[in-house]
Amino acid sequence: MTRLWVDMGDLLSFAAEFRRPSGIQRVLFELGGALRGLADRAEPGFVVTGAEGRFEAIAWQRIAETFHHLATDTRPSLAPRRSRLAAALRCQGAALLAAARIAPALLVALKDSQRQRRLARSVPQAGPMAPGDVLLVAGAGWAEAGHIQRVHAARLAGVRVALLVHDLIPLQRPEWFAAHDTQRFGAWMDGMLDQSDVLFTISQATKADLVRHLTRRGEASRPISVVRLGDGFPALSARTNTNVPLPDHSFALFVSTIEDRKNHALLVEAWRRLLEMYGPHTVPRLILAGRPGGQSDELMHQLRASHYLDGHVQVITDASDAHIAALYRNAAFTVFPSLYEGWGLPVTESLAAGRPCLASATSSVPEAGGSLARYFDPLDLSDAVRAISSVITDPDGLTAWADRISREFRPVPWSRMACEIWNVLELDRRRLDQPEA
């Protein structure tokens, strides 16, 4: 029997640096849990980076404890050291920005070079994995030092590699990321594509981006399987405390890190127009639930200078998952104007909570929302205002929309995603087992 190993290193290294999980860590945890449900078929095991810099097995219990700690921590975010450094440098003008861009890249190159030399001296090892086993990489491996070398070592030892691609946004939209992060991501992605035997993406849109990237690399087409993410985070919500503070007024909700890619600026401008059009008593408050992230300084300045549109915009940072879940359940509706996504978790979370979602009509977002969400062009302020106006001026229509979601939304279980991945891996194994004609 083929044994499936899931690389959970990203989750643990993320937890060592941050206090709240991002979408990829949530997906990794839920997928890992669902794959455990295939124990009779897949015999899944989990690996992380050990003290020797090689893969080693880890018990699920430890992974679950780590994730639970991440999901329930409500202390203010502790920005990682490199982000604080970048924030400080942003204030120092173009010259320092250029210096900051070059220095980390040099450091990364130096460290990678050292790692390569160490690896060349070592015998390829795959930790607990045996030849013929499959290693599924579904996390943000680019953020882990030496990850690509570990995968390479495993492959040299006969392990087959499957890669789940969430998105290629740093390559599609490098303007949103520090240059050294884009370089790191690009090098990791190309390395993984070189070493992967099986490719998955989480949406058709990401598949199209991956095909485009492969074409740029001069590669002929390769099989790519799209596996839909599960909906909601049941393993977590079953354990969370729901006693959290909620606004005492009607509100619209946007859950996301505050950054340029997520397009908060458009939404705040839309709210400004809506307030001018309908007045403060008709327009619900806008709650932005998320930490200020990259390229958010100007928006935060504008919010402060306008006194958060005279109190009509509220920013909630560091909400726990229970708090976020309660906000979803109590929102009049949600908004998701993101400019680029690999999937669109906040859209499906909104629908899973029974709340209507007005979402961006771009990239993968319509795949996530299907026919139950409504869409607008995230590059067109007037279209966003039109879409939101149609909701706030028609309370009966909003209620009917919410009722339709309650009737028709069928959450996709994470087990389905796990099964789809396993089925593709099985097909791949059978293809390998067949003698060549």
Place this chain on the structure above:
Amino acid sequence: MPDRARAAPGDLLLVLAPSGDLGRLQAKGLHLVLALAETQPVLRPDRVTPQEAEEASLWQDHSLKIAEHVVAFCPQAMSWLQDQSGITPQFIVAASPVPAEPARRDIVLALGEIGVTGATPTVLQAWRHLLDKLPPQIDPARHLPRLVLAGPIGPLATTVLMQMTNSGNFGGTVQLIADPSTQDRARLLARAQFCIAIAPHEAWLRSAGESLAAGVACLSAQTVSGAVTVDPDNATALALQISAWLNTPPPAPSNAARSWDEVAADLLQGLAP
């Protein structure tokens, strides 16, 4: 050395920007003519520093109270003055000097303040939209003309500057020229296939005026004779318009070549008793 100009009682003093003690000058018998160059600090204080917003608001309130004539160079400033102050200003169609002879038309020129105030994010979003539409085998830097962003660096420009750095100037397809001189602007216009001037609060319409005066077709955020009006908050529509003009070059505008001498003559004629 030429003699210093001396204002005499009864002269007109044209005030273009916050300056000096206007009340004292008025007390000396000068007639104040206020020409609003910039409505942004008052209309959108969130886009400037609190100090700039407060100073602009105080100065504008005070100036509007004591000015004997008010002039607007664009419809937006005119309607704002009418709505907020009850003043109907004299309207002057502004333009600029005609630059040198056209040379090779190899750039798309975006004129205006760099940053949120100049709608640069919309321009870059539209440009990215165009880059995305190109087949992956095509090198955008060879296929598209270069987009040149030319203007002073505005107060909310950090994100734009970071994005330029992060993306390697959008794969080498975008160039930033900060604080271009009048001569630089004229040279750039001479190379421009067309001009994008969509700063929403540029009350003098300097960029659109310069473009049209240079015989360069222009996309403007405001209704300007000879220019095509676009919504500065709609990058999709802007991308479509840019794409259309890249595929089919627009005809040169024919009716907008006005010099600043003509503008000045209009102004004086309007102020004549």
